[in-house]
Amino acid sequence: MNTTEKTKSKAVANKSKSGNKISQAEKMKNNDESSDLLEFFVDELKDIYWAENHLLKALPEMKEAATTAELEKAIEQHIAETKNQVVRLDKIFKILDEKAEGKKCEAMAGLVKEAQEIVEDTEDDSIVRDVAIIFASQKVEHYEIATYGSLKALAQIMGKANIVSLLEETLVEEKNCDVNLSKLATGFINQRAMKE
Ligand SMILES: [Fe+2]
Numbered sequence: 007m008n009t010t011e012k013t014k015s016k017a018v019a020n021k022s023k024s025g026n027k028i029s030q031a032e033k034m035k036n037n038d039e040s041s042d043l044l045e046f047f048v049d050e051l052k053d054i055y056w057a058e059n060h061l062l063k064a065l066p067e068m069k070e071a072a073t074t075a076e077l078e079k080a081i082e083q084h085i086a087e088t089k090n091q092v093v094r095l096d097k098i099f100k101i102l103d104e105k106a107e108g109k110k111c112e113a114m115a116g117l118v119k120e121a122q123e124i125v126e127d128t129e130d131d132s133i134v135r136d137v138a139i140i141f142a143s144q145k146v147e148h149y150e151i152a153t154y155g156s157l158k159a160l161a162q163i164m165g166k167a168n169i170v171s172l173l174e175e176t177l178v179e180e181k182n183c184d185v186n187l188s189k190l191a192t193g194f195i196n197q198r199a200m201k202e
């Protein structure tokens with residue numbers, strides 16, 4: 007709701023003499039505000055929908071570029087999870103009776119571009135290559151964790167329990183992926199890169 011509309015609905019509320027009318031106007035105002043919030047929510051869903059689909063194109067490249075079997079396996083697992091995450095977003099669009107469509111996410115476009123450049127800047131079959139892939143991937147995961155966390159909070163406040171649980175499933179996967187990448191880095195990859 008823009009400022010003029012807000013002032014208008016405030017004026018309606020003030021003009022009304024009976025308590026009932028005031029609460030009706032208040033109700034209208036609240037509905038307008040919640041539909042603005044829903045519109046914002048759908049917009050952010052489109053953003054992450056584009057981001058996940060963009061990742062699905064880029065992740066196989068990262069898997070191919072990885073040096074260690076461990077990192078390759080971790081990326082492979084996350085490709086499968088990401089496919090599922092797109093399916094969950096499809097379900098959410100369906101629940102909201104909205105068309106499932108993406109809207110270019112400049113942040114994810116930039117993060118993926120950075121990942122591709124970082125890979126190009128490192129040697130094939132080197133451990134530093136894996137350090138670089140993990141570095142770039144964790145930035146991606148943190149972006150996703152922030153997005154799904156915020157979407158979940160909005161779905162909660164809007165009372166959409168079925169959407170909350172779908173978002174929560176994805177949020178858990180993104181967090182686990184981040185933890186696994188940290189374990190790989192601190193477990194042996196960073197140390198091996200030191201000796202390379
Ligand atoms: Fe994801």
Ligand SMILES: [Fe+2]
Nearest residue numbers: 147150180183
């Ligand atoms: Fe992810």
